[in-house]
Amino acid sequence: MSRTLTVDGMSCSHCEQTVEEALEDVAGVTGATADHESGSVTVDGEADVDSLVAAVEDAGYEASA
Numbered sequence: 001m002s003r004t005l006t007v008d009g010m011s012c013s014h015c016e017q018t019v020e021e022a023l024e025d026v027a028g029v030t031g032a033t034a035d036h037e038s039g040s041v042t043v044d045g046e047a048d049v050d051s052l053v054a055a056v057e058d059a060g061y062e063a064s065a
Helices: 013-024 049-058
Strands: 002-008 029-035 040-045 062-064
Touching: 002 049, 013 029, 013 040, 013 049, 049 062
Parallel strands: none
Antiparallel strands: 002 040, 002 062, 029 040
């Protein structure tokens, strides 16, 4: 299953990488693709939304489902 989150605060490719790595560490996530231009990240896997949002926020960004 894929899910898209809105992420505020990403401004470059390094930000994208930080968000992707944070999400890929969440149990149940099989992949993540962030796009700073659209301010979103697409997450593949079975993780719950609360865990995904928490991982992005722990990485220093604002996230919402």
